[in-house]
Amino acid sequence: MFELTWPWFLCLLPVPVLFHFLPTVARKDQSIWFPNAQYLQNHEEKRPSKHAIRLPLIFLLLAWICLVVGIARPVWRGAPTQVIPSGRDIMIALDLSGSMQVKDMKLNNQPVDRLTAEKWVLSNFIKKRRGDRIGLIVFGTKAYLEAPFSFDTKTINQLVQETQIGFAGQQTAIGDAIGLAIQRMENKPDDKKVLILMTDGANTAGQVNPEQAADFAASQHLKIYTIGIGADRMVVQGFFGPQTINPSSDLDEKLLKSIAHKTGGQFFRARNTQDLKRIYADINKLEPTKAQPIWQRPITSYFHWLGLASLVFFALTLLTSGKLSLSRFKSSMRKRP
Template sequence: MVELIWPWFLVLLPLPLLLHWLAPARKPLDQLRWAHVSLLQQHQGQYQHSYHLFARGLMLLAWCALVAAIARPVWLGTPTQITPSGRDLMVAVDLSGSMQVTDMTINDKPADRLAAAKAVLSNFISERKGDRIGIILFGTKAYLQAPLSFDLPTIEQFVQEAQIGFAGEQTAIGDAIGLAIKRLQDKPADKKVLILMTDGANTAGRVTPLQAANFAAQEGVRIHTIGIGADSMVVQGFFGPKVINPSTDLDEPLLTEVANLTGGQYFRARSTNELARIYRLLDELEPTPATDTWQRPKTTLFHWLGLLSLVSFALSLWFGHHVQIRGKKS
C-alpha cells in the first residue's frame, strides 16, 4: 500500500497543461520547443512525428514523476506486532583483551567470554519486544555500536559483529556508563536501564565509575552490572596442568556499588549457563508489558521516482535533439 506524506503537491500535476493553455496563440507550444517539426512532418512523415510525440510524452512523464516524488510517497509494509513498554535499555559490553580468555562453554565446547556473552545476549535481545535497545562497546574507550531502536534483528547483528580489540585493550567502565547516560538523557521513557557486562576493573577513561553512577542515579538510570568469568580453569604450565583463577582482575566491590547507587543489582556469571540465568532474571526484574500494538514499516519511494524523472527528462532531450537533427538533414 502506498501513502503520500505531502499529497497537496499533486495539485501541481496539471501545471504544464495550464501553461500550454495560457501560452500566446501566435506560436504553438510544440513549435516553441521543437523546431523543424513541420519540416520533419513534411519530409519524413509519421516516423519523425512519432519521435516528436514520444519526446513530449517523456517530458510529461518526467514532470509527473517529479511531482509524485515531491509528494513523498512511502510503501507501507506488512504490519508487525510490537509491545511498546516506554523503556529504553542500553547494553554495554566489554571488549577488552581479557574477554578472549577461554573459560566459558557453548554447547559443551570451550568458548571465550565474548562468544558466550554474544550467544546469551542475542537471545535476551530477541525477547525484548517493545523495548528500545542500544549497544555500547567499551575497552580503552567507549563507543556507540547501535543507537536505541526497536529493530531487534539489526541490534542482534551489531552484537555479533563486535570483536575483541575494537575499542582497545583496557577497560573504561566509567566512560561506558557516561556514554549510556548521554544516550538515555532527555528521552521520554518511563524506565531507563543500563546492563553493563565486564570481566575486569576500571583501568582507563576520563570518568570514574562511581562518578558516572552517581550521575546516573540523578538522571533516573538504573544500572545492572554483570561480572563475567570463571573462578577457576586448568592451564598447561611448565610442570604440567595447574588450576588458576582467571578472574583475579574482576572488581566485584566496584560493580556492586555501581549497581547499588542506581537501584540496580550486581550479578556474577561464572559460566554460560549462569549468564543465561542472569538474563532470565533481568527479564523478571525489567518485565515487558502485555499490551500489544501494531506497527507498519515504511519504505520511501522518493529516490526511485526522482531517478525516473531524471531519466525521462534526459531521454526527452535526446529524442528532441534527434528530431531536430533529422529535420535539418531533410
C-alpha cells in the same frame, strides 16, 4: 492505504500542455534555399516518421509525470499495529577491552572469545525486550555512547553484533561507563532506569571512580545489574605440557557486587555460555511498568522508485530523439584522425 504527502504538487502536471498551446512567434524570413532538386529529394527520404517524432515526446511526458508524482511523495500506510511499551529505559554497557578476547567460552562445543558469547546471548535478550527502549554504551580505555535509547531493537542488535574488541581501547573504564549512563538517563523517571554492565576485569582506566559513580547512580535511582564474565579454569598448552590457569584472576567481583548492592541491582557471575543465558533470562523478568498502548502504522515511500523511473524515461527521450544516438557516436569516432 495509498496517499500523497503533498498532493498540491499535482497542479504542475498540466504545465507541458500549457507550453504546447502557447502562441509561437513566426520568423520574418521563412524561405528555404535548396541548391538543386536532388538535395531536396534526399532529405525528403530521410525525414523521420511521425512515430519517431512522437516517441521522444511520449517518454518526455512520462518522465515529467513520474517526477511530479514523486515530488508529491506517494506513500503506503500499512495496517495499524499496537505496541505496549513497558516504560523502561535499559542501557547496556559492553566491555570491549583487550581481555575480552580470551577464548574460555563455548558455542556449539567450539571455543569462542568472551565477546562472541556475549553477543550471542545478548542478541536473544534484546529481541525479547519489546516495549523497552534500549541504548548501548561501549567501554574500554574510554566509554562511548554507541546508540541512544530507541524502540528499534533490530538496529540496536545490529550495532551490538558490529562491535569489536579494542574499539574503545585495551583497558577497562568501569567508572566512566557508569557516569555516561547516568548522564544519558538524567531526566528519565526514577522508576524506569536500568543499566546492565558486563565486564571481565577491574577498573584500570578512566577519570571516574566506580564506587563514587555507583553512589551517584543510587542517588539518581539508577538500578545497575553487573555481570562478571569469564571461566574459573582454563587449560592452556605450556612449555612443560598442559597447564590449568584461572583466566578470570583480574575480575574484581568485590567492586561489581558493591555497585549492584548500592544501586538496588544484582551481581551475576557468568563462567560459561549457559550461565549467560540464565542471567539474561532472569534480567528479562524485570517487572514492566504499565503504560498506555501506542499505535503505529508502517509507512512505505515510493519517491525513490518514481525518481528512478523519471531518469529512465528522460534517458529514453534523449536516445529516441538522437541526442544520445549510438550510431552518431560511432560515426563521430570514425571521423577522428
